[in-house]
Amino acid sequence: MSRRSSYGYSSYRSGSYGYGGYRRNRRGGGDKKKIIIAAICTLVAAGAAVGVCAYLGVFSGKNQENITAQSSAAASQSSVRESSVKAEKSEKSKESSKAESSKPQKELKGEFDGNVFIYDKQGYEIFYGTEDTAKKYADTVAKIRNSLDGSIKLYDMVVPTHGMYALPEKYKNQGNNEKDNIRYIYSKCGNNVKTIDVSDTLEKHKNEYIFFKTDNNWTGLGAYYAYTDFCKAAGVEPTDINKLSSGEIKGFTGSLASATKTEENPKGNKILYGNPDVVKYYTIPGDYTCTLLENGKDSPEEVPLIATFASGSNAYSAFIWGNNPYMHVKTTKNTGRKLCIIKDSYGCAFAPFTVSNFDEVYIIDPTYYEGNVIDYIKKNKFTDVLLVNSIMTANTQIRTDELQTVLG
Numbered sequence: 001m002s003r004r005s006s007y008g009y010s011s012y013r014s015g016s017y018g019y020g021g022y023r024r025n026r027r028g029g030g031d032k033k034k035i036i037i038a039a040i041c042t043l044v045a046a047g048a049a050v051g052v053c054a055y056l057g058v059f060s061g062k063n064q065e066n067i068t069a070q071s072s073a074a075a076s077q078s079s080v081r082e083s084s085v086k087a088e089k090s091e092k093s094k095e096s097s098k099a100e101s102s103k104p105q106k107e108l109k110g111e112f113d114g115n116v117f118i119y120d121k122q123g124y125e126i127f128y129g130t131e132d133t134a135k136k137y138a139d140t141v142a143k144i145r146n147s148l149d150g151s152i153k154l155y156d157m158v159v160p161t162h163g164m165y166a167l168p169e170k171y172k173n174q175g176n177n178e179k180d181n182i183r184y185i186y187s188k189c190g191n192n193v194k195t196i197d198v199s200d201t202l203e204k205h206k207n208e209y210i211f212f213k214t215d216n217n218w219t220g221l222g223a224y225y226a227y228t229d230f231c232k233a234a235g236v237e238p239t240d241i242n243k244l245s246s247g248e249i250k251g252f253t254g255s256l257a258s259a260t261k262t263e264e265n266p267k268g269n270k271i272l273y274g275n276p277d278v279v280k281y282y283t284i285p286g287d288y289t290c291t292l293l294e295n296g297k298d299s300p301e302e303v304p305l306i307a308t309f310a311s312g313s314n315a316y317s318a319f320i321w322g323n324n325p326y327m328h329v330k331t332t333k334n335t336g337r338k339l340c341i342i343k344d345s346y347g348c349a350f351a352p353f354t355v356s357n358f359d360e361v362y363i364i365d366p367t368y369y370e371g372n373v374i375d376y377i378k379k380n381k382f383t384d385v386l387l388v389n390s391i392m393t394a395n396t397q398i399r400t401d402e403l404q405t406v407l408g
Helices: 003-007 014-025 030-102 131-147 178-188 199-204 220-234 312-318 346-354 373-379 397-405
Strands: 111-113 116-119 122-124 153-159 193-195 245-252 277-283 288-293 301-303 326-331 338-343 360-364 384-390
Touching: 131 153, 131 178, 131 193, 131 384, 131 397, 153 178, 153 220, 178 199, 199 220, 220 277, 220 346, 245 312, 277 312, 277 346, 312 346, 338 346, 338 373, 346 360, 346 384, 360 373
Parallel strands: 153 193, 153 384, 338 360, 338 384
Antiparallel strands: 111 116, 116 122, 245 277, 288 301, 288 326, 326 360
16 A cells, blocks of 8 residues: 555544634625635635645655665665575585585595506506615716716716605605715715706606506606706706697506516506507707617617607607617707617607707617727717616616616
8 A cells, every 4th residue: 555545634624714714704684705616616626635635645745755765775685695695605604615615535546456556547667776785886886977977977867766746655665765875876976977856756747647557667757857957067958848839649558567567467458558648749840860770680770769659558668769779869950969868768768958058969788788888988089978777677686687787
């Protein structure tokens, strides 16, 4: 019901107003009286109409103001209620998120498959090297240093395993401390060896794809980060990886996956084989020629730096064709410097980057190389020699023996 229909006319006092005028005019008589009475009634009626209109006009304005005020109040209350509901929902959402994050996460468990440790769908090596095995490697490095001319710079790079960066502490503790072992090696190599500790650099990039999941080696990207550390030590400018063209070989299942194959399980670990890697290689620009002495062949032949046709379990061999007696790269850089790399498999992904910095790069693997590397270095006037080995091979007697062979 509207306010007007409720009390719009109830305060109109026509009876009392007319009554007073009417009583005063009743004392006259005749037609004149009737005329006067009629005139008075007309005036009274007109006055009443004007009063009603005036009242209604004022009331209507007030009524509209009230309606507007009520609408504003209702809207304001609605807005307050809506803000309150939103705030309550937001608070509940935050509480829900906190409760969700505070829930104990399902802990991933690791287990051995033979000698390969499996954790989070990836394979790892567990390091068992000691100070004794480290000392034997360091002594061999020192012997190589003493066999070279003082003008030749010798660098040593020992690379940690993937487990040092990706395994939880409780699983790392199954083996020995890799960082301590590497630093012990460096402390025993002698002052004339430039040691390159890549541990901290790799730590900075540990969330990137710097190690394979199914193979014991690092990726091309991991090798690149170590290469930048080498460049600092050698005083050369590293090539910019972002300016290099690249290619990919998918479906790579490497050495750690292969190591799980047994007579009882000829297909190997299903987790590793269900989680293959991608080998990404980089094309080094420039004018250079590569000569390779491949395993099982009597003479070297010219080949491309990257074996882009490599595939499957051999995809890592895309880098300088894998582990062979030697590869010799000649460039047109005219730097006046020549580099000899004495390596294990980690040197394969590393070596291509160095082609940008030296006139010649001679890459040998002591496992397959026959001959006296020291004499070759002296004869061909090499200026720099770099040893690149994983911490696993650096702490094995076999590797120490192989390195001795380079001395002739």
